[in-house]
Amino acid sequence: MDGFLGFVFDLFAVIFRVAVPVFSVLILYKIYSSLRHNRREERPLIMLFDENEQKAVPVLYWENSIGRNRSCDICLPDNTVSREHAVLLRRDNGWSISDNDSKAGVFVNNEKISERTNIYLNDEIRIGSTVLSVKRAEEFEGASRRSWFFRNSGKKSISPKKLLTLISFFFVLVCCDASLTSKALHTGIIDLMPFTYGLITIGLMWATYILTTLIFKRVNFEIESLAFFLTGMGVLISVHQSEKQAIVQLISATVGIILFEFLIKFMEDPDRVGKWSKYIYIASLGLLAINLIFGRTQYGAANWISIGGISVQPSEVVKVGFIFVGSAGLDQLQTKKNLFGFLIFSALCVGALALMGDFGTALIFFITYLLISFMRSGDFKTLFVAVGAAVFASVIVLRFKPYIMDRFSAWGHVFEEPYVWDTGFQQARTLIYCASGGLFGVGLGNGFCKNLFASESDIVIGILCEELGIIVALVLAISIGALVFYARAITTRSRSTFYSISACCAAGLLVIQLSLNIFGATDILPLTGVTFPFISAGGSSMISCWGLMAFIKAADERTYAIRRESLFSSSEE
């Protein structure tokens, strides 16, 4: 199109291209600032009064270790107290205490306890020679803990509705950008197809919000908003590549959301999760076994199985199971220090994935294993032993199957002959197209990266940078990367170490996966072919990402706040 109208079209195209990154930055900021605000101060929940010392001991967490060790949440400097003597914990039905097989035992109102025992106001707990009586928290005067992440400035952060409106508006902007392709600019015919998918995504988002507020009476929606922000981008970048893929993304996102809500409900009682753990253990291994037997080789890795015409990647679902099996409540951590069962589980998972040739996912599982086992045991030795064993195993494998190395031979040389035409082909083009997009991208649908093999999954960063620009690509990457800081900051505000560990490890897993994806595609690491969480095409991956987000959501005590009754304290939420 020429003339004035052509100029107007071009002008709008440029406006949308610049607006998309600007609003993406705004959304990222709003989501995280909302996550940082609206928190209760970390005041003591209840108080224990040390009768011998005549001094009040605040109880800060939902799960507290009691013992002589300085690292215990409630430290009792008493030689008759074991190092890790007992665990004081809060569940929906009230506070209780359990004994960690201590020498001297735990006595509640002068009765020795053998299993987890409920305690009530003014009960007397005897641990060694220390006597603690249970009091209200109001009776304790003292400063509350502060965290760098959370702020209690009193400033109201954005409401969920406003945040969703902002994200909806952003999706409309992206749709406008996707409609004004260079073809549309030349012919004057605007393609409205992207709006179909944009509006469906927006509808799905609002429906989820309304249903969760109505059914679960949940008040906050930041984690879901973040997941929708990412999901929507995944859908919208695929509309010009393959509409079928956009539909698959939307359907699997719906399944993912259902899984997300189910998992949050399922995890409501951390003790229940503990009981189910062994079934998840068996089911996960079963899935991998089925995969190994019936797996189809696709793109060099046999990590797919086909059920009734639908291809699924069981390893994606097993990621969720892996976190379940690995995480545990504090009383379990104290009594079952042996990680042997989890070690076997992890070794089997990693081994199965390596057999399938899916080294990227195997590496994700391995690093997540390190994270979980360290968070459970705090033992650096096991960390080093595991890394050593893995290196040893890799050397052995490479000795017998040296051709595996050929897959990674292009690393660092992707622009050189002959790699630029074979094993470095995708990475070289990813870099070329990343550079072609500039800060604001060439516009959705105008890129060439999308014509490359596996561009919708392994090298999706190329499409992001090329079509939407480096700013949007960074915003999406940072929005996932920053989850780690959130998950860690929320650790002591979780209702159980189960949530703390699972949230940190789920966020960690997502970041490991994201690192392998982005850095693999851009030749900073060898290309292993894993997906960009939420953005890459793939139903199984989408579902598992929503599943993993459930752990992070569950770690926030506010998720279950509405169902909680006031326990001992009148001033709670």
Add this chain to the structure above:
Amino acid sequence: MKKVLNRSLLTWFLAIAFFIGLGYFVVNLVIHSSEWAQKPMNAHLSVTGLAQAGDIYDRNGVLLATSKDGERYYSNDYSTRLAMLHTVGDDSVNISTALQSVYRTGLTGYNFILGLGLPDSFRSSSDLNTTLDAEACAAAYNAMAERDYKGACVVYNYKTGEVICDVSTPGYDPYDPVTITEGDHTYDGVYIDNVISSTYPPGSTFKLVTAAAAIETIEGSENRLLYCEGSKIIGGEYVTCVEPHGEIDMKEAMAVSCNIYFAELAVELGPEKMTEYANAMGFNKNFKLDANDVAMSRYNVKDADTAGLAWSGVGQYTDMANPLHMAMIASAIANGGTPTEPYILESVNSFFDFKNILAGTHGRNGARMIKSSTAAKLGDMMRYTVSDHYGDSMFGDLHVAAKTGTAEVSDGAEDGWIVGYVTDEGCPLAFAVVIEHGGFGFSSAGPVANAAVAASARAVRGY
């Protein structure tokens, strides 16, 4: 809980590693963006092509290439178009060293901030100004094409580094690109700019290196007399001359191009000294012409026997030389021992001129090759060669110092060379011409050099 909180710091390491990686990626992208974006595999360039690309001009503002209504246009003059092919390039990126290949993203208006995808109304392509003279290039091209020569011709200003004339043959009309079918050798090397990317056995032009080594190493060697009988056994092998030269000193040996004289000097100097001087004069060394790597000239006598060393001293054995590098040697001799680095890209006119990569890089001096006294002696010899042996009429009214070469190539044919410079005040031109299978350098490369230098002199002096 507290313990778990402390242990969860491990996840921070992951996140921090991730953010460091992300930062590394961004920094890398900023640094390499234009290099990556202009790779020939980039479909934005090969599909969209040069429809929006800026203009390319010669030193006098003569249009060499431009775009109009989505089409790419080249010079109207047939000879200029073909002469400029390897420097300017065609619509494809087959000639990888051409301006339209190397600076394609710049021509099409690429920069890191805006990328490649701006709508047409907002495109800001940039124009390239070159140091070349269209007429000089056309003259050199015609001189080569009418004799059906394959080879390279380069003339540059040894004071400023501006390349005036740069022609590589064979070529083709950018309006009518060749299609090469498998097994068809008609167009072998058609995409290669021989000035930049080729090397040839230097033949007698290498005697300049042997002479420089001898002058600086062996006291009074230039006055040493030798009786040339036309052939002599050195290291068990015959070293022969075209004819017996009789009793000659170095100046005369240079002028008549006596192989025996310089072969004996090479053997006397030994492999270490010869290699040292070859390296000092730019052999086995990387040079650049703007963004392009110049093919490396080679001198390697590590495994040579005495005969091999003798032949290496007269530019045979495994010696290989690049034409542009040989012109730089001539420029060093003209400049008192230090070469000027040549360049073609004068300036880039762009709306968004984010980094002026060219500022301050022009006309730099390279590393000193030889002592200035040596340069003066070699200059005398080269001048004497032209004035007393070829005759000054060969270059019209210009006074030229030169050395020819006739290098045997593997298939028994001979490549013709001439390397030299103009001594006239106000016309500081260094040149090198090589003609594949041209036979005697004097009769094959000579006329091409004459045409190219004469036209370049007009471009520099204005008459």
